[in-house]
Amino acid sequence: MKKKAAKTHTSAYSRSQMRTAWLFLLPNFVGFMVFIVYPVIKSFVISFYDWDGLTAKRFVGLGNYIRLFQDGTFQISFLNNIHYTLVTVPLSILLGILIACLMNVKIRGIKLFRTIYFLPQVTSMIAIGIVWTTILANYGPINQFLMKLGIQNPPMWLSSSTFALISVEIVSIWRSMGYNAIIFLAGLQGISGDLYEAARIDGANRINCFFKITVPMLSPTIFLCTVMQFISSLQVFDTIMAMTQGGPGRATNVLTYYIYQRAFVDMRFGYASAVAYVLFVIILVIALFFAEFRHDPVVEAVFKGMRPAVVALVLAPVFNLSRGIGPVRLGLGALALGVTWYAGFSPVYLILVGALAGIGYGVYRKKKGKGL
Numbered sequence: 001m002k003k004k005a006a007k008t009h010t011s012a013y014s015r016s017q018m019r020t021a022w023l024f025l026l027p028n029f030v031g032f033m034v035f036i037v038y039p040v041i042k043s044f045v046i047s048f049y050d051w052d053g054l055t056a057k058r059f060v061g062l063g064n065y066i067r068l069f070q071d072g073t074f075q076i077s078f079l080n081n082i083h084y085t086l087v088t089v090p091l092s093i094l095l096g097i098l099i100a101c102l103m104n105v106k107i108r109g110i111k112l113f114r115t116i117y118f119l120p121q122v123t124s125m126i127a128i129g130i131v132w133t134t135i136l137a138n139y140g141p142i143n144q145f146l147m148k149l150g151i152q153n154p155p156m157w158l159s160s161s162t163f164a165l166i167s168v169e170i171v172s173i174w175r176s177m178g179y180n181a182i183i184f185l186a187g188l189q190g191i192s193g194d195l196y197e198a199a200r201i202d203g204a205n206r207i208n209c210f211f212k213i214t215v216p217m218l219s220p221t222i223f224l225c226t227v228m229q230f231i232s233s234l235q236v237f238d239t240i241m242a243m244t245q246g247g248p249g250r251a252t253n254v255l256t257y258y259i260y261q262r263a264f265v266d267m268r269f270g271y272a273s274a275v276a277y278v279l280f281v282i283i284l285v286i287a288l289f290f291a292e293f294r295h296d297p298v299v300e301a302v303f304k305g306m307r308p309a310v311v312a313l314v315l316a317p318v319f320n321l322s323r324g325i326g327p328v329r330l331g332l333g334a335l336a337l338g339v340t341w342y343a344g345f346s347p348v349y350l351i352l353v354g355a356l357a358g359i360g361y362g363v364y365r366k367k368k369g370k371g372l
Contacts, residue, residue, distance in 0.1 A: 047273035054267075064274035074275065076250045077258040080165060084254060085233040087169045088176070093225055095173065096180025097218070101210070103181065104188045114185070117178035125175075129242020132171045133158065161251040164244055168252055172239050176232070180225050187221035188214070227290050234283055255279045 047064055049057040068074055103114050120128065135141055136157035146154040157167040191214065199209050215222075237256040240246060246253035246261070255275065263272035 043273040043276060046270050047277055049270045050268075051270045052267040053269055057270075060270070064271045065278075067271070068274050068278065073250060073253065074255075074258060077253045077255050080250075080252065081234060081236075081254045083165060084169055084172075084236060085230060087166075088172050088233050089226065089229045092173045092176045092180055092229055093222060095177040096225065097184050097214075097222075099177060099181035100184035100188055101214070103185055114182065118182050119178070120175040121179040125238035126242050128171065128175060129239065132167075133243050136167050158244060159248060161248050164248055164251045168239055168243055171243065172233075172236065175239075176229065180229070183225055184218060184221055187218045191217045223290070227287065230286055230290070231283055234279065234286075 046057075048059060048061055050060045050063070051057040099117055103110060103117070137143070138156050138159060142157070143154040155163040157163050195213050195217075196209055199213060204212065235256055236254055237260065240252055240254055240257045241260075244252040246257050256279070259272045259275050259279070262268045262275065
């Protein structure tokens with residue numbers, strides 16, 4: 001009898017705990033259903049209608065989806081999204097790893113540097129967009145600096161259809177690499193120091209340790225950040241809205257901004273919902289692809305084959321920018337790259353040294369001109 005009473009008491013206590021748990025979960029569950037599930041289902045239904053939000057809905061079936069794939073602006077927006085993804089994802093991951101390695105040291109003030117690198121992630125994108133729009137203006141600080149270096153016709157970063165998307169990508173990489181660096185830093189601190197000590201005893205240098213120990217041990221973290229960056233890059237909106245509004249022309253128009261234009265500018269909610277569901281399917285396919293085939297050797301070979309194309313996308317604007325630079329400056333740039341890679345010097349110090357040298361050279365030329 002005592003065992004039966006104890007069992008009944010335990011069962012009643014478990015039910016009471018379950019009710020308490022459900023009561024705590026209820027607000028979040030209701031919010032999820034009302035603000036996420038219902039709008040998702042409603043927008044799917046609207047995608048089969050022609051509706052401006054004011055007049056009566058007109059059923060068009062698959063008409064919105066058929067029209068979508070015949071829309072030139074949709075195709076340009078999709079290609080811009082692919083370009084944006086192929087550039088921002090690899091570079092933000094690579095720079096995040098390098099910054100994490102630089103921050104994985106025990107020196108005075110390192111916590112301050114970690115905070116500074118992470119700060120762009122928690123700063124309003126509108127504020128960031130305004131600042132970078134000023135910096136990248138036709139006669140802004142960057143172009144003034146390039147003209148002092150001898151580049152007579154610097155890029156019109158946000159006014160040129162060639163450089164506008166590249167400018168947005170630079171800002172996105174700058175903003176996201178700090179977030180990736182913090183995640184990679186957590187992964188680095190989980191790697192045992194015994195592995196590096198054993199490798200150094202066997203004669204391995206820094207580069208060997210990086211590629212043979214750091215990268216393999218960070219592979220789960222790299223996979224996580226890659227998936228998150230892929231999905232985030234396909235949903236980019238605030239950067240485009242704050243800096244270019246899809247222009248000049250359609251040079252920086254991406255799918256999310258195209259959805260915004262169709263829905264809230266043209267008031268074509270049905271068509272915008274159709275575009276949104278195409279984007280949803282693309283993101284779903286990518287997520288399932290990564291989850292299912294990330295260890296497949298064929299997929300790994302495909303990603304390795306994509307690396308030259310990504311490098312070409314990154315180097316093309318660099319090559320265009322370097323046309324106005326003389327051979328001496330190109331030689332100094334190559335020397336700085338070699339020092340950074342082989343000697344292990346931080347690129348931050350090289351940038352500071354280069355800036356100070358440029359200022360000194362400018363002052364020298366100014367004084368020499370006055371003397372003449």
